[in-house]
Each structure stands twice: as C-alpha cells, then as structure tokens.
Amino acid sequence: MDIVTTFFNIDVLWQSLPRLLEGLWVTIALGALSIALGLVGGMVLALVRLYGAAPFRFLAVAYIDVFRALPVLVWLVIVYYAFPFIGIRWSPFVSACFALTTVSSAYTAEIYRAGIEAIPRGQFEAAQSIGLSAWNVMRDVVLPQAIRIVIPPLTNNSINVMKDTALASVVALPDLLKQATQSQALAANPTPLIGAAILYLLLLLPLVRLVARFESRYSKREAR
Structure with a gap:
C-alpha cells in the first residue's frame, strides 16, 4: 500500500466523517466549558492570593503551585479512576471538565495576578483618594486595564486547554481523538487520525492567529 492509500484514503475518511464530527462537538463543548470555568476560577484564586487573609493566601498559593506542577493526564486519571474509591463517581465528561478546569484555573490565576500587578500603584492610590471602596477600585479601575x-x-x-481535551480519550470520553482511534480500528486504516488532525487545525489555527493579532496590537500600544 502506498502512502496515499494508507494515510489519505478518501473512502475511509468519508465513512468516518460523521463519527469525527460527533467527536468534534464533544471536544468543543468540553473545551469551551473548561475554559469558561477556568477563567472564573482563576480570577477568584488571583484575588484571594493578592488580597485575601493570610491563611487563604497560603491555600491559594499552595493550590496554584500544586496544579501547575501536576500533569493534566495524571490528574485526570486520578479523578476518574481513584475518586470512586472515596465515593465520588463522575461521568467521563464531568471528570475531564473538572480536571481541565482545576489545572487551567491555576495557570489563569497567575496570568491575572501578573496583569493586576502590572497596573501602576499610583492608580490604586488615586482611586482610593476620591473615595472609591476597595471593591470599586478593583472593579472599575484595575480589572478593566489588567x-x-x-x-x-x-x-x-x-x-x-482545548488541546488538552484530547487527553479525555483515556477515560473513554467520545471526543474527537477517541472517535478517530475507534474509526481507525474499525477501518484498519490510520486515515481517521489524519482527519482528526485536520479538524484540530481548523479549530485551533484561528485562535493561534487571534493571539498573534492581540500581541501585535498590544506591542504597538506599548510602543506609543
């Protein structure tokens, strides 16, 4: 068999396409929910780390350090396979979402913290001097800039986070990668994996270009 028949078999790709698209929607749902929850969780962690009482700051720092050091795959396996032994049993989707969210929150918290600390201290003092409460200073002055x-x-x-959704296939979640590997097994041909790679590229390349645009815009703004 030549390389085209092996890896770019149109008939196999066409037969596996419905399964791949079904997995793509699961991947998008898992990624979007994990990202949204991670953004919220990261903001809470960042504020607690910066302005919480000492015991809560310590807990926030410990959480952030642990989950930034813990591989997502290891944590996902623990959540899905070990948690049932302590009475916590979740579906593959919920387990994957929880694992991705908890790790994403740790990274997001550090990103928010860096943004907040980049705001000049004088802006905090100026806002407080006109009678704004600490909450209003953060909400109306600091966070919009950060x-x-x-x-x-x-x-x-x-x-x-969206790329890490592929790890959910290890807990039998029928995401894009899982559907591709099953289709590969059924067809005895790796073409479905190539199809999955193409779908991942179509999903993530626009986001990559969006990051480049944001960075370019921010660099021009800093240069002024």
Whole structure:
C-alpha cells in the first residue's frame, strides 16, 4: 500500500466523517466549558492570593503551585479512576471538565495576578483618594486595564486547554481523538487520525492567529 492509500484514503475518511464530527462537538463543548470555568476560577484564586487573609493566601498559593506542577493526564486519571474509591463517581465528561478546569484555573490565576500587578500603584492610590471602596477600585479601575493586558496569554492558555481535551480519550470520553482511534480500528486504516488532525487545525489555527493579532496590537500600544 502506498502512502496515499494508507494515510489519505478518501473512502475511509468519508465513512468516518460523521463519527469525527460527533467527536468534534464533544471536544468543543468540553473545551469551551473548561475554559469558561477556568477563567472564573482563576480570577477568584488571583484575588484571594493578592488580597485575601493570610491563611487563604497560603491555600491559594499552595493550590496554584500544586496544579501547575501536576500533569493534566495524571490528574485526570486520578479523578476518574481513584475518586470512586472515596465515593465520588463522575461521568467521563464531568471528570475531564473538572480536571481541565482545576489545572487551567491555576495557570489563569497567575496570568491575572501578573496583569493586576502590572497596573501602576499610583492608580490604586488615586482611586482610593476620591473615595472609591476597595471593591470599586478593583472593579472599575484595575480589572478593566489588567484584563486588556492579559488577553494574549489568556488566549494562549485557552488554546492549551482545548488541546488538552484530547487527553479525555483515556477515560473513554467520545471526543474527537477517541472517535478517530475507534474509526481507525474499525477501518484498519490510520486515515481517521489524519482527519482528526485536520479538524484540530481548523479549530485551533484561528485562535493561534487571534493571539498573534492581540500581541501585535498590544506591542504597538506599548510602543506609543
């Protein structure tokens, strides 16, 4: 068999396409939900780390350090296969979403923290001098500027989360990679994996270009 028949078999790709598209929607749903929850969780962690009481700051730092050091795949296996022994049994989708969200929150928290600390201290003091409460200073003055700063790294992190959804195939979630490997087994041909790679590229390349645009825009703004 030649390389085209082996890896680019149109008949096999066409037969496996419905299964691949079904897996693609699962991947998109898992990635979008994990990203959204990670953004919210990361913001909470960042604020606790910066402004919480000492015990809560310690817990936030410990959480961030542990989950930035823990491989996603290892944590996912623990969540899905070990948690049932302590009475926590989740579906593959919920387990994968929980694992991705908890790890993503740790990275997102550090991104938010860097953005908040990049705001000049004088802006905090100026806002407080006109009578704004700490909450209003953060909501109306600091966060709008910080979020603009951290959009490129947040988008980069979102791409990583979306790519990490492929790890969910190890807990039998019928995502894009799982559907591709099953289709490969049924057809005895690796073409479905090539199809999955193409779908991943179509999904993630626009996000990659979006990051480049954000970074270019931010660099021009800094140069002024």
